[in-house]
Amino acid sequence: MLKNFLQMRLKGLVVLAVIVLLLPLFFNNPFHYDLATQIAIFAATVVGLNLLVGFAGQISLGHAGFFGVGAYFSAVMTGTYGWTPLPTMLVAAVVVALLAWLVGRPILKLKGHYLSMATLAMGFIIAIIINNEGWLTGGPDGMSVAPFSIFGWELSSFNQYSLFGIEFGGDVAWYFFAGFLLLVAVWIAENIIDSPIGRALRSVHGSEIAARVVGVDTSYYKSLVFVVSAVYASLMGSIYAHFSGFITPHLASFEQSIVLITMVVLGGMASTFGVILGAVVLKLLPQVLADFQELEMMMFGLILMLTMIFMPKGLFPTLQNKLAERKRKKSEEQA
Amino acid sequence: MSKKILRRAGFLAATLAASIFTGAQAAEPIKIGSFLSVTGPASFLGDPELKTLELYVERINAVGGVIGRPLELVHYDDAGDASAARNFASRLVRSDRVDIIVGGSTTGATMAAVPLIEQARMPFISLAGAVVITDPVKKWVFKTPQSDRAAAERVLQDMKSHGITKIGLISGTGGFGRSGREQTLALVGKMGMEIVADVTYSPSDTDMTAQLTRIRNTPGVEAVFNFGFGQSPAIVTRNYAQLGIDLPFYQSHGVASDRFLDLLGDAGEGLRLPASPLLVPDSLPNSDPQKAVVTSYKKLYEERWNMQVSTFGGYAHDGLMLAVEAIEKAGSTDREAVRKALESIQGYVGVTGVFNMSSTDHNGLSADSFRILEVKNGKWKLIN
Numbered sequence: 127m128l129k130n131f132l133q134m135r136l137k138g139l140v141v142l143a144v145i146v147l148l149l150p151l152f153f154n155n156p157f158h159y160d161l162a163t164q165i166a167i168f169a170a171t172v173v174g175l176n177l178l179v180g181f182a183g184q185i186s187l188g189h190a191g192f193f194g195v196g197a198y199f200s201a202v203m204t205g206t207y208g209w210t211p212l213p214t215m216l217v218a219a220v221v222v223a224l225l226a227w228l229v230g231r232p233i234l235k236l237k238g239h240y241l242s243m244a245t246l247a248m249g250f251i252i253a254i255i256i257n258n259e260g261w262l263t264g265g266p267d268g269m270s271v272a273p274f275s276i277f278g279w280e281l282s283s284f285n286q287y288s289l290f291g292i293e294f295g296g297d298v299a300w301y302f303f304a305g306f307l308l309l310v311a312v313w314i315a316e317n318i319i320d321s322p323i324g325r326a327l328r329s330v331h332g333s334e335i336a337a338r339v340v341g342v343d344t345s346y347y348k349s350l351v352f353v354v355s356a357v358y359a360s361l362m363g364s365i366y367a368h369f370s371g372f373i374t375p376h377l378a379s380f381e382q383s384i385v386l387i388t389m390v391v392l393g394g395m396a397s398t399f400g401v402i403l404g405a406v407v408l409k410l411l412p413q414v415l416a417d418f419q420e421l422e423m424m425m426f427g428l429i430l431m432l433t434m435i436f437m438p439k440g441l442f443p444t445l446q447n448k449l450a451e452r453k454r455k456k457s458e459e460q461a
Numbered sequence: 462m463s464k465k466i467l468r469r470a471g472f473l474a475a476t477l478a479a480s481i482f483t484g485a486q487a488a489e490p491i492k493i494g495s496f497l498s499v500t501g502p503a504s505f506l507g508d509p510e511l512k513t514l515e516l517y518v519e520r521i522n523a524v525g526g527v528i529g530r531p532l533e534l535v536h537y538d539d540a541g542d543a544s545a546a547r548n549f550a551s552r553l554v555r556s557d558r559v560d561i562i563v564g565g566s567t568t569g570a571t572m573a574a575v576p577l578i579e580q581a582r583m584p585f586i587s588l589a590g591a592v593v594i595t596d597p598v599k600k601w602v603f604k605t606p607q608s609d610r611a612a613a614e615r616v617l618q619d620m621k622s623h624g625i626t627k628i629g630l631i632s633g634t635g636g637f638g639r640s641g642r643e644q645t646l647a648l649v650g651k652m653g654m655e656i657v658a659d660v661t662y663s664p665s666d667t668d669m670t671a672q673l674t675r676i677r678n679t680p681g682v683e684a685v686f687n688f689g690f691g692q693s694p695a696i697v698t699r700n701y702a703q704l705g706i707d708l709p710f711y712q713s714h715g716v717a718s719d720r721f722l723d724l725l726g727d728a729g730e731g732l733r734l735p736a737s738p739l740l741v742p743d744s745l746p747n748s749d750p751q752k753a754v755v756t757s758y759k760k761l762y763e764e765r766w767n768m769q770v771s772t773f774g775g776y777a778h779d780g781l782m783l784a785v786e787a788i789e790k791a792g793s794t795d796r797e798a799v800r801k802a803l804e805s806i807q808g809y810v811g812v813t814g815v816f817n818m819s820s821t822d823h824n825g826l827s828a829d830s831f832r833i834l835e836v837k838n839g840k841w842k843l844i845n
């Protein structure tokens with residue numbers, strides 16, 4: 127059983143790695159790399175959010191707030207105060223972790239959906255602070271961010287790099303960097319899911335009372351996973367800020383939180399690969415639909431509605447079930 | 462399992478490639494790229510801008526295009542979201558490979574796209590207001606609307622000419638109001654004036670009586686100046702009338718539209734603001750160099766779209782015309798040549814003003830390009 131689990135886990139990760147490696151074969155201009163990089167960043171964010179929503183059954187309506195704090199912390203500290211990006215990112219993550227703990231710990235002792243209300247309020251507060259403290263954050267018009275660098279080596283999507291004699295653009299480098307981060311994010315998430323913490327979480331999702339009866343400290347585990355998912359958002363927010371080079375308070379807005387939740391629900395709650403698919407679809411649709419112009423918004427809404435009506439469990443789990451069913455039928459026919 | 466996922470991924474990537482990769486072969490037309498806030502909260506900017514671009518691209522193509530090549534407009538709707546604007550700018554630069562970009566309805570959208578456009582070395586004419594876009598000067602970025610600094614300067618000039626030196630400032634906390642407030646605060650000292658009251662309101666507020674009462678109760682206030690955008694300035698104006706404050710009242714160029722007049726009713730009598738001559742084409746003296754351009758634009762736009770022309774569409778008119786002028790001057794679409802040509806444009810008469818670009822001024826408009834208008838009997842009246 128355990129061996130099986132391990133294999134499944136590794137298999138998914140290997141498939142994802144292969145996809146990340148092979149996808150560039152279908153790219154024919156830097157814009158595709160640009161888009162794919164963003165998809166990877168958002169996918170990693172929702173992989174973290176999924177731990178909370180899909181596994182612990184708690185809804186955060188302020189996750190873009192954490193994303194925004196990460197992004198703005200990195201932007202302000204590297205830009206205005208000259209910190210180096212990597213340590214700044216980690217400090218931002220610690221700040222966000224503390225914030226999430228402060229908000230989550232008392233709230234998650236209560237039963238029910240109090241966390242959604244608390245995070246909703248927190249998200250709004252963060253967005254308002256970013257908007258109003260113009261001297262620090264540039265206000266509603268946003269601020270520019272320095273490129274990412276690791277140990278003095280700068281990663282900018284407009285530079286040219288060469289490795290082992292191969293010349294490639296910064297957009298390609300960013301794509302593989304973001305792809306790598308996504309793999310790490312998935313690997314960590316999958317490990318959490320299959321650890322005692324993950325099992326405790328699923329028991330909370332199933333029945334909180336039953337979980338308590340068998341001695342699971344439910345509020346502790348819920349707070350823990352809330353912090354973990356907030357840290358995911360913060361780190362990816364920092365990465366996104368460095369990647370895009372310019373950020374606006376919209377990143378931390380309520381709409382953005384809804385987009386993140388939608389990615390999770392659309393792709394398939396409690397399915398790590400499902401939420402990645404959700405991020406892909408939600409980030410790709412506006413670009414694909416851009417050619418329809420004024421019909422864009424209508425089609426976007428229609429697609430989301432139809433998906434939720436006919437695939438209430440989300441894209442990935444539904445497709446997975448369909449495939450499994452077909453396989454079973456085939457083997458039945460053969461038998 | 463893995464095979465299926467792979468197949469699915471292949472399919473996904475193929476749809477991605479097929480749908481996004483739209484036309485790169487035909488090198489003949491000159492591609493004008495644009496990202497505008499056609500829908501969403503800033504649609505009152507983006508909608509007339511897009512209509513103007515479409516109108517003039519049609520007209521230019523009807524008479525044979527520019528340097529013998531037709532124009533092709535590639536445009537996207539960023540819905541007022543700065544990250545979407547950045548992505549569409551990326552698509553214009555990297556996938557559509559346009560020759561020049563005219564767009565960016567809001568300052569946020571423009572600034573989000575700027576780092577990318579600067580590094581891609583693409584001439585870019587922004588249609589957004591704030592002074593940060595062209596100050597400090599960015600090599601590849603130009604803009605057609607007067608900056609908020611010019612608007613503040615024009616208002617303060619007018620106040621000073623009436624002997625007013627002590628001002629009560631009220632401003633919105635949105636991007637436009639905030640930037641305008643900072644510019645005003647920076648200018649008053651230089652002009653020997655003084656802000657005696659400085660209050661703000663949130664763009665979502667529905668009543669500003671409290672702020673206005675504070676200004677009224679401040680001793681020494683000689684005039685009130687509101688810097689805001691959207692619905693709020695109309696509310697401020699109505700509250701102002703309700704409170705019966707009889708000090709001279711100034712608004713910014715952000716509300717200079719006929720729709721704003723409709724919102725006011727008769728609460729706006731005596732209100733003054735700096736605006737584009739587009740609002741008062743008939744009152745312009747015949748000697749005014751802009752008269753011909755302004756009347757022709759107004760007529761064409763209103764015939765084609767059957768709706769009232771707006772100042773914001775005028776920014777797009779000037780943006781496109783400057784781009785065309787620069788390409789003609791450069792004789793090619795070579796980016797560096799076009800950029801140089803843009804920088805060297807002198808005395809170009811547009812709807813918004815007369816443009817005198819230089820390597821240190823990528824806006825090219827002075828504060829004088831604003832006309833001071835006053836509301837008289839529910840209509841705009843040209844003061845000077």
